Amino acid sequence: MGVHATKVVLLAAIAISFIVSLFQSQINPYFLQIIIYIGINIILATSLNLINGYAGQFSLGHAGFMALGGYTGAVVSTTLGATPGGSSAVIILPLALVLGGIVAALAGLLVGIPSLRLRGDYLAITTLGFGEIIRVVIQNLDFLGGARGFTGIPKLTNFFWVFSVVSITVFVISNLVNSSYGKGFLAVRDDEIAAQAMGINTTKYKVVAFVTGAFFAGVAGGLYAHFVSYINPQQFSFIRSIEIVVMVIVGGMGNTPGVIIAAALLTILPEALRPIAEYRMVIYSLSLVIIMITRPQGLFGRELSLRSLLGRLRKQAMPV
Amino acid sequence: MNSAPGNILELKACGINFGGLTAVSALEVAIGRRDLLGMIGPNGAGKTTVFNMITGVYQPTKGSVLFDGRNIVGLKPYQIAGLGIGRTFQNIRLFPSLTVYENIQVSLVKTLRHGFSHSTLQLPRFHEEERAVRASIVELLEIFNLTHVMNERATSLPYGDQRRTEIVRALATKPQLLLLDEPAAGMNATEKVELMRLIRLVKERFDIAILLIEHDMKVVMGICERIIVLDYGIKIAEGPPEAIRNNLSVIEAYLGEQAA
Ligand SMILES: Nc1ncnc2c1ncn2[C@@H]1O[C@H](COP(=O)(O)OP(=O)(O)OP(=O)(O)O)[C@@H](O)[C@H]1O
Numbered sequence A: 001m002g003v004h005a006t007k008v009v010l011l012a013a014i015a016i017s018f019i020v021s022l023f024q025s026q027i028n029p030y031f032l033q034i035i036i037y038i039g040i041n042i043i044l045a046t047s048l049n050l051i052n053g054y055a056g057q058f059s060l061g062h063a064g065f066m067a068l069g070g071y072t073g074a075v076v077s078t079t080l081g082a083t084p085g086g087s088s089a090v091i092i093l094p095l096a097l098v099l100g101g102i103v104a105a106l107a108g109l110l111v112g113i114p115s116l117r118l119r120g121d122y123l124a125i126t127t128l129g130f131g132e133i134i135r136v137v138i139q140n141l142d143f144l145g146g147a148r149g150f151t152g153i154p155k156l157t158n159f160f161w162v163f164s165v166v167s168i169t170v171f172v173i174s175n176l177v178n179s180s181y182g183k184g185f186l187a188v189r190d191d192e193i194a195a196q197a198m199g200i201n202t203t204k205y206k207v208v209a210f211v212t213g214a215f216f217a218g219v220a221g222g223l224y225a226h227f228v229s230y231i232n233p234q235q236f237s238f239i240r241s242i243e244i245v246v247m248v249i250v251g252g253m254g255n256t257p258g259v260i261i262a263a264a265l266l267t268i269l270p271e272a273l274r275p276i277a278e279y280r281m282v283i284y285s286l287s288l289v290i291i292m293i294t295r296p297q298g299l300f301g302r303e304l305s306l307r308s309l310l311g312r313l314r315k316q317a318m319p320v
Numbered sequence B: 001m002n003s004a005p006g007n008i009l010e011l012k013a014c015g016i017n018f019g020g021l022t023a024v025s026a027l028e029v030a031i032g033r034r035d036l037l038g039m040i041g042p043n044g045a046g047k048t049t050v051f052n053m054i055t056g057v058y059q060p061t062k063g064s065v066l067f068d069g070r071n072i073v074g075l076k077p078y079q080i081a082g083l084g085i086g087r088t089f090q091n092i093r094l095f096p097s098l099t100v101y102e103n104i105q106v107s108l109v110k111t112l113r114h115g116f117s118h119s120t121l122q123l124p125r126f127h128e129e130e131r132a133v134r135a136s137i138v139e140l141l142e143i144f145n146l147t148h149v150m151n152e153r154a155t156s157l158p159y160g161d162q163r164r165t166e167i168v169r170a171l172a173t174k175p176q177l178l179l180l181d182e183p184a185a186g187m188n189a190t191e192k193v194e195l196m197r198l199i200r201l202v203k204e205r206f207d208i209a210i211l212l213i214e215h216d217m218k219v220v221m222g223i224c225e226r227i228i229v230l231d232y233g234i235k236i237a238e239g240p241p242e243a244i245r246n247n248l249s250v251i252e253a254y255l256g257e258q259a260a
């Protein structure tokens, strides 16, 4: 692989996203919606995979970061008065997405701090609580529409934006974990005591994982808000966080291609099951149970299973 | 560089309690810049605890730890590693999901001048630095004959190779002082001979001080210039191998262990 190979792939992916978006109006709106959701879920799942899969921290707060990005983005674009199709959207949407990402990243910094001391299930519960706090706070903020939700967000998100962000997210996270610097995340996951003894500032790595993961979740929230044009706090409950965690576990923790495929499959599955209405969620849940029993390491990942992660967390407590 | 006078490490009146248990007390140790110092003692004597106090895993409850003349008590383990103390673990702690190559790569993270932004955006300096990292890992692996297994999962190697990989990983942090905790444990006779050769090689080639905990008397007596004996957290003897071998209180401490 040449030195610039990954950059070429990134640019090609963005170019293809652009070309496809030119024909977006020809795509059946229902299919388009599913495709957009797949893209958004890929961003959410691959970014959570950095925290849960690569850095080995169990976060259950991704929906909270997504909410922060969604609401921030909505405030930015409505304040600046962007209109769909208007040329200003080309500047306003990226601005809204980046600001949403930054607000979520700052929140990630806040959650990263308890993660310095907590591990495993304690961290999971803390982050879950954090996500719920964000939701409840938004619910009580009138200027964000409170429980009624935020309406009138310009529909700026299209195929191009979603899949450009997907490409950037995958590019950034793959580069990160494949670099020498990024090996620090894996070291933190595998054995914190050994990592520290080799000079790794484990605290800093955990925070970097949280902040980076939260940033992309925030951007995904912004894309979502500008696609559905109406958001409310219920859309970002902990159920949403769990859905994203499930995508990571099914794809294989620490396995980016696996997580991408799982995000796509698990977005399509409930839709594909729609004809059998009332059994839909039963079958969806049942498939998850079967996958976890037969392939605890995830559908694609031999990288790291939930079981071995728990084993490792126990090992951390072992005498030095 | 290493010719500066003074000791690389000094423990002064070092002690630590775990609840009611005094694991180590009033310990005085001085290690010169090129010393190969052995530390022996019966099970539970406090040897590993000494390593943990030096590396910041535990805070001594009394006394000070001077590294290169500076008190390092209170620094975090990663900071102490950064100053130049490398270690291995009694229960091997290689990173289980990483290859031999990647295990060593982790040790080089602290030497990187470019971090997050260079790695994610792959700026020009990034590739330059990654090439340098690769070159130094391969060089280390060649010295220790581990090139043929570099892409294997470290924990899938035979026990002896895992111990060697752990030593190489510690060396990759470019320490001035290397702490080895029972490197011969679990090795067969041939591997032990090979280990002794390797430790001598490390000392000569890297020009560093080594503190070696080891139960195998052949190994300790064979390579150490000086030996410290711990018993119940107290230093009961110190001297060259011959003197230690004939020291009465040392013999008693070990006999006591056999009787128990
Ligand atoms: N974290 C801890 N909490 C409580 N007690 C501890 C702790 N670490 C060590 N100890 C105790 O301190 C004493 C010294 O233990 P240490 O592991 O240093 O012995 P050792 O000389 O390395 O023995 P071995 O040769 O078996 O490795 C033991 O009694 C041990 O139980």
Ligand SMILES: [Mg+2]
Binding pocket: B047, B048, B049, B090
């Ligand atoms: Mg020990």
